[in-house]
Amino acid sequence: MKHPLTRESALHLLARDPEQLRLQAHAKRCEQCPEEEATYLIMRIVSYTNICVANCSYCAFYRRPNDPEGYVLSDEAIFKKIDDLLAIGGSLVAMEGGFHPKLKIDHYEKLFRSVRARYGDAIEIYGPTIVEVIFIARSSRISLEEALVRLQKAGLRWIPGGGAEILTDAWRQKLSPLKYSVSEYLDGMELAQRLGYGTTATMVIGFGESWEDRIEHLEHIRALQNKTGGFSSFLLWTYQSDNTALGGSRISNEEYLKAVALSRLYLDNIPVIRASFLTQGAQGPAALKWGASDFDVVLEDQVTQKAGTILETNVEKVLEWVKAAGITPKKRTPFFVTSKG
Numbered sequence: 001m002k003h004p005l006t007r008e009s010a011l012h013l014l015a016r017d018p019e020q021l022r023l024q025a026h027a028k029r030c031e032q033c034p035e036e037e038a039t040y041l042i043m044r045i046v047s048y049t050n051i052c053v054a055n056c057s058y059c060a061f062y063r064r065p066n067d068p069e070g071y072v073l074s075d076e077a078i079f080k081k082i083d084d085l086l087a088i089g090g091s092l093v094a095m096e097g098g099f100h101p102k103l104k105i106d107h108y109e110k111l112f113r114s115v116r117a118r119y120g121d122a123i124e125i126y127g128p129t130i131v132e133v134i135f136i137a138r139s140s141r142i143s144l145e146e147a148l149v150r151l152q153k154a155g156l157r158w159i160p161g162g163g164a165e166i167l168t169d170a171w172r173q174k175l176s177p178l179k180y181s182v183s184e185y186l187d188g189m190e191l192a193q194r195l196g197y198g199t200t201a202t203m204v205i206g207f208g209e210s211w212e213d214r215i216e217h218l219e220h221i222r223a224l225q226n227k228t229g230g231f232s233s234f235l236l237w238t239y240q241s242d243n244t245a246l247g248g249s250r251i252s253n254e255e256y257l258k259a260v261a262l263s264r265l266y267l268d269n270i271p272v273i274r275a276s277f278l279t280q281g282a283q284g285p286a287a288l289k290w291g292a293s294d295f296d297v298v299l300e301d302q303v304t305q306k307a308g309t310i311l312e313t314n315v316e317k318v319l320e321w322v323k324a325a326g327i328t329p330k331k332r333t334p335f336f337v338t339s340k341g
C-alpha cells in the first residue's frame with residue numbers, strides 16, 4: 001500500500017511551519033468526522049493490582065512483591081468501581097495491572113468471566129495489554145495463543161495498545177527491558193488480531209526520544225495495520241515524570257499537538273486518532289483541531305495519577321472544554337468499526 005508520508009517526508013513536514021502540518025492533519029481528520037464534531041466515551045482504568053516485577057523506569061505506580069503498599073483488588077472492589085462508572089453513563093472499563101508473579105491465567109479467566117457474567121454487554125472491557133498477556137502466559141507455562149484463547153472464552157474481546165511506549169528496541173531497553181522486544185510486541189498484537197480480538201494502538205512520547213524514534217514507532221504500527229487491518233484507533237499520550245526513577249520533565253502541549261498531527265497523517269490506514277485528555281487536561285481539546293477526532297473522559301488511572309496527572313472527573317466540565325473550542329461532543333459506544341467491519 002502506498003502512503004502519502006515516508007520517513008523522510010515526515011521529517012521534512014515537521015521542519016516546516018507547524019500551521020501547515022496542522023491544516024493537513026485537520027483536513028485528513030475531517031474526512032471521517034465532521035469538523036465541528038468529536039466523539040467520546042466515559043471510562044475508567046481499574047488497576048486490579050499494583051504488584052509488578054517489570055520495573056519500568058518511567059512508572060511511579062508499581063510496588064514490588066511483599067511491599068506493604070501492594071494490593072490485589074477483590075471482585076467486590078472492582079464491581080463497585082464499575083457500578084460507579086455505569087451510574088454516570090460510562091461504558092468502558094480498562095482492566096490493567098502489571099507483571100504480578102503469582103497471578104496465573106486462571107485468576108484472569110475468573111476475573112473476566114465474573115465481570116462479563118455480572119454486566120453482560122452493559123460494559124465493555126479492555127483487558128491486559130499484550131505484554132501483560134505474554135507475561136501471564138509465560139508464568140502460567142502456556143503458549144501466548146492458549147492464554148489469549150482462554151481469556152477470550154472468559155469474555156474478553158479487546159486487547160488495548162498499552163505497553164508499546166516507544167517501539168524501538170533501544171528505547172525499550174532503556175525504559176522497560178523486561179517488557180519484551182519490538183518484534184515480540186508486534187507478533188503478540190498480530191496474534192491477538194488474528195484470533196479476533198479488537199485492538200487499539202498507542203504511543204507514549206516525552207522520554208527524550210527523537211522524532212526519528214517516533215516515526216519508527218508509527219512505521220511499525222502502519223506496517224502491521226497494512227497486514228491485518230486490526231487497529232481500530234490510535235491514542236497518543238505523554239510521559240508523566242513525577243515520582244519516577246527516570247525523572248525528567250513533561251513535554252509542551254505544542255510538541256504533543258505536532259505529534260498528534262504527524263500521527264494522523266502517517267497512520268492514514270487507521271480510522272480514528274484519539275486525543276489524550278488524561279495527560280493533556282484542559283489543553284486536550286486543541287488536539288481535536290490537530291488531527292484527533294475522539295477523546296475519553298477518564299475517571300481514574302492510578303498509573304498516571306501516581307506520576308502527577310490531575311484528572312478532571314466532572315464529565316460536564318470536560319465536555320464544556322470541548323464546546324468552548326467550538327466542537328460538539330458526541331457520545332459513542334465502545335465499539336469502533338474497524339477495517340475488518
Ligand code: SF4
Nearest residue numbers: 052054056059062098
Ligand atoms: S508500567 Fe505497568 S508493567 Fe511497567 S512497572 Fe508500571 S505497572 Fe509494571
